Amino acid sequence: MKRIHLSLLTPLLATAMLSACAQPSNPASAAAGQPADGTIARAVDEAVTEARREIHEGNITLSNDGPGGAKAEITPQGDFLIDGRKVGVTPAQRALLLEHRSRVAAVAEAGMQVGLKGAELATIAMKEAARGLLSGDSTSVEAKVEAEAAKIQGSALQLCGHLPALLASQQKLAAALPEFKPYATMTQADVDDCKADVKKDMVAENAAAG
Incomplete structure (x- = not known):
């Protein structure tokens, strides 16, 4: 299974946002409620379904940055693996591993969810862009797209809201399981930066809109 890391979400969201900025190849069909690129949402939905399956059924890879580049994983059963080698854990440590896995x-x-909202925005933006081309009403198009973009920012803030619990579970696990400590790289700064970055983007977008 691929490493789960917040930065991996960026390409998915960026693709959706770039698609939202593109004009549909067939404005008439989009204006009629049939987006020229209706595969965007379906493709993202399929990717999310597969990712959810991997998260719940496969090993969650925490990092490849351990000593000597060793990879750390947590299995669905709460085993802790380093480069595929099972580390002996107590029942209490296994409980902490399962808690941390659930937080990740x-x-x-x-x-x-951020990625899904981005795909929805892409589809809506293309349909509204087509309507705007046909009607000449760009103001209402911008208002609708901005409203959908605000939903993405809300989802991003919800993501940030999960980080304090993730940090707390990491710290508890690092204190209880020495082998895990090299992989406990998340800091309070990461938690603080998440909301700050989202709010910074919101301010920048509001300024651009004004």
């Missing part, structure tokens, strides 16, 4: 999964789920 929650962040990944929230990130996928």
Whole structure:
């Protein structure tokens, strides 16, 4: 399974946002409610479904940055693997591993929601752009797209809301399981930067709109 990391969400969202900026190849069909690129949402939905399956059924890879480049994973059963080697854990440590795994999964789920909102925005933007081309009403088109973009920002803030619990579970696990400590790289700065970055983007977009 691929490493779950917040930065992996960026290409998915960026693709959706870039698609939202593109003009449809067939404005008439989009204006009639049939987007020229209706595959965007379906493709993202399929990717999210597969990602959810991997998260719940496969190993969650935490990092490849351990000593000597060793990869750390947590299995659905709460085993801790380093380069495929199972580390002996107590029942209490296994419980902490499962808790941390659930926190990582929650962040990944929230990130996928951001991607889904981006795909929805792409579809809506293309349809509205087509209507705007036909009607000459660009003002209402911009208002609708901005309203949808605000939903993405809301989803991004919800993602940030999962980070304090993720950090807390990481710290508890690092204190209880020495082998996990090299992989406990998340800091309070990461939590603080998440909301700050989203709010910064919101301010920049509002300024551009004004």
